[in-house]
Amino acid sequence: MTPLIQAEALHDRLAQGQAPLLLDLRFDLAQPEAGRAAYAAGHLPGAHYVHLDDCCGPKQAADGRFLGRHPLPTREAFAARLAALGWVPGRGVVAYDASGGMFAARLWWMLHWLGDAEVQVLDGGLPAWTGAGHALSTALPPVLPAPVPSDLPPPLLDTVDAATLAAQLGRVRLVDARAPERFRGEVEPLDAQAGHIPGARNRPFALNLAADARFKSSEALRAEWAPLLAGHEASVHQCGSGVTACHNLLALAVAGLPLGTLYPGSWSEWSSDPRRPIARA
CATH class of the missing domain: 3.40.250.10 (Rhodanese-like domain)
Known part of the structure; x- marks a missing residue:
């Protein structure tokens, strides 16, 4: 799967009923709730909102060490978070934001970290979607949770401490x-x-x-x-x-x-x- 998808290609997939799990990752480091408010005002039809903080783990280690401002959660916790929105490995995910992929790229990386390569970033994000003349929606999509995978495959991308x-x-x-x-x-x-x-x-x-x-x-x-x-x-x-x-x-x-x-x-x-x-x- 190519790492990027263009707005027209995504629109065609949705029109043909080939709906990936659409995730809205809009966020503002200076105003942490701005992304959620922007989602409520209008998002790609069928998209679920995922807050950056919901994709993070504890900032403090058990021994008191600071792990950074946005540490990774466990793979199991992140898999459960996505499964609650309907993700199953291999379903296909498209992530977008309104910051040139700044936040959507982390979701792309994290899916690979879960062992799932079926993920793309909407190139140009929400501005590319609206710029192509496609409508936004304020309707909340139905949430259809999926079972949490009992055994995750090995990560496709690595980390270092x-x-x-x-x-x-x-x-x-x-x-x-x-x-x-x-x-x-x-x-x-x-x-x-x-x-x-x-x-x-x-x-x-x-x-x-x-x-x-x-x-x-x-x-x-x-x-x-x-x-x-x-x-x-x-x-x-x-x-x-x-x-x-x-x-x-x-x-x-x-x-x-x-x-x-x-x-x-x-x-x-x-x-x-x-x-x-x-x-x-």
């Missing part, structure tokens, strides 16, 4: 998806310290998008990403809290390049421990 990453620094290509000024340590509006993990290279996720907020072509993305990854057999991807790093991983999938590993805790976890090294500029 802070301790493992610390031991790998200098031996893997580490890519930071945050904005350049945060990467350089000039500003830090959210996390404990400013800066970046030593050795990281900056590739802001917004560079994956064309002017219309759709992903660039596979050829363009391959041309941009290949030099960044050259000479490294493995890559690790991070951002502020493990969300926009998934956008970079989705871009690699669109480009047809090898997918790397996600560091879910990202800078929010790394910077919370003053014993960990940081770099600036």
Whole structure:
């Protein structure tokens, strides 16, 4: 399954009765309930709303360590959350937002983490849908829960924790998806310290998008990403809290390049421990 679906192709599938599980991932980090309000005002027909916080686990480990602002839940908890909306492995899922795929990409990654590759992101999101002349709905779709899978397949995409990453620094290509000024340590509006993990290279996720907020072509993305990854057999991807790093991983999938590993805790976890090294500029 291609990682992206265009608005017209999705419209045709829905018109033919081939309905995937549609998930609305709109969110605003500064206003956590803005996405839910936007969903209530109008969403793709048949779409269910999924709040970012409902796709996260506890921020504190049992030993008191801070795990980041948006840590992953257990795979079992996330599978149960999706099953409550009707997901079964292989059904087919389409995720969208209104932020160029910023939040939908994390859902795409998390489905692969559950072992399910039958997931796509609506390229251009809700603006692409309405821009193509398709209507929105305010009706709440029926919720038809499915059984929670009793035995999940192995993850299709990998994660790395802070301790493992610390031991790998200098031996893997580490890519930071945050904005350049945060990467350089000039500003830090959210996390404990400013800066970046030593050795990281900056590739802001917004560079994956064309002017219309759709992903660039596979050829363009391959041309941009290949030099960044050259000479490294493995890559690790991070951002502020493990969300926009998934956008970079989705871009690699669109480009047809090898997918790397996600560091879910990202800078929010790394910077919370003053014993960990940081770099600036």
